[in-house]
Amino acid sequence: MTEALTVKNVTLGEGKPCICIPLTSSTKEALIKEAERYQQEGADIVEWRADMFEEVENHKAVEQVLTELAAALKGIPLIFTFRSHQEGGEKELSKADYASLNQFVIETELADLLDVEFYQGEETVKKLISAAHQRNTYIIISNHDFQKTPSKSEIVNRLNQADKLGGDVLKVAVMPKETDDVLELLTATNEMKKHTKKPMITMAMGPLGVISRLSGQVFGSVLTFGAGEKASAPGQIPVGELHHVLDVIDKSTAGK
Numbered sequence: 442m443t444e445a446l447t448v449k450n451v452t453l454g455e456g457k458p459c460i461c462i463p464l465t466s467s468t469k470e471a472l473i474k475e476a477e478r479y480q481q482e483g484a485d486i487v488e489w490r491a492d493m494f495e496e497v498e499n500h501k502a503v504e505q506v507l508t509e510l511a512a513a514l515k516g517i518p519l520i521f522t523f524r525s526h527q528e529g530g531e532k533e534l535s536k537a538d539y540a541s542l543n544q545f546v547i548e549t550e551l552a553d554l555l556d557v558e559f560y561q562g563e564e565t566v567k568k569l570i571s572a573a574h575q576r577n578t579y580i581i582i583s584n585h586d587f588q589k590t591p592s593k594s595e596i597v598n599r600l601n602q603a604d605k606l607g608g609d610v611l612k613v614a615v616m617p618k619e620t621d622d623v624l625e626l627l628t629a630t631n632e633m634k635k636h637t638k639k640p641m642i643t644m645a646m647g648p649l650g651v652i653s654r655l656s657g658q659v660f661g662s663v664l665t666f667g668a669g670e671k672a673s674a675p676g677q678i679p680v681g682e683l684h685h686v687l688d689v690i691d692k693s694t695a696g697k
């Protein structure tokens with residue numbers, strides 16, 4: 442059974458999956474406008490994809506955006522994510538720069554959750570978890586495979602490793618080439634939910650994987666990404682449509 446994790450006014454792991462909208466603009470002004478819009482539209486959670494920000498290597502500029510985002514979001518939890526190129530992101534930082542950017546963001550206490558990539562290595566991940574936990578910040582440990590879908594046992598293995606490292610939320614995204622791959626991801630999620638109490642976020646990307654972005658309540662994924670102005674990964678559907686489908690599933694599975 443998943444133990445729910447409450448971040449500000451949002452609970453991950455109870456009933457209907459939360460909807461997270463990614464901020465994908467490249468300038469501060471456009472990011473703040475996006476945040477204001479999603480706040481008015483009632484987003485559950487917002488993710489800042491900082492690898493899409495033109496000044497991401499300038500820590501002061503990052504802090505300024507975080508400060509203004511916190512004001513614009515009016516209490517909506519914020520995930521800070523620097524997605525590296527090899528995991529599907531737009532920029533690449535050295536391992537040292539990746540660690541220092543995330544450490545800096547933790548110290549600002551302006552993000553509620555940080556997405557930390559599993560492949561950055563055990564030492565970095567553990568250091569960031571420990572720093573975050575001293576500041577009431579949660580860590581999502583993520584792993585993306587943009588080329589393929591690993592086997593069910595490999596997906597479970599990656600989620601287990603993220604759990605053992607001490608992540609608060611465990612995330613895996615894969616790329617399906619056939620419907621069997623989507624089933625592999627869903628089966629892995631369903632199986633893992635029997636072995637961990639931590640909230641999980643899993644998805645199969647691209648058009649074939651759309652069903653996995655809708656069915657979290659059934660198989661055990663607590664959050665789903667919906668496209669705002671722009672999708673941050675293939676297969677995300679517009680937030681309005683996502684709300685509608687999640688509501689239908691929630692109503693029809695109530696009482697189970």
Ligand SMILES: O=C1C[C@@](O)(C(=O)O)C[C@@H](O)[C@@H]1O
Nearest residue numbers: 463522614644646666673674
């Ligand atoms: O890890 C994820 C999931 C994601 O890749 C998706 O497929 O929806 C979108 C990213 O912005 C986010 O950081």
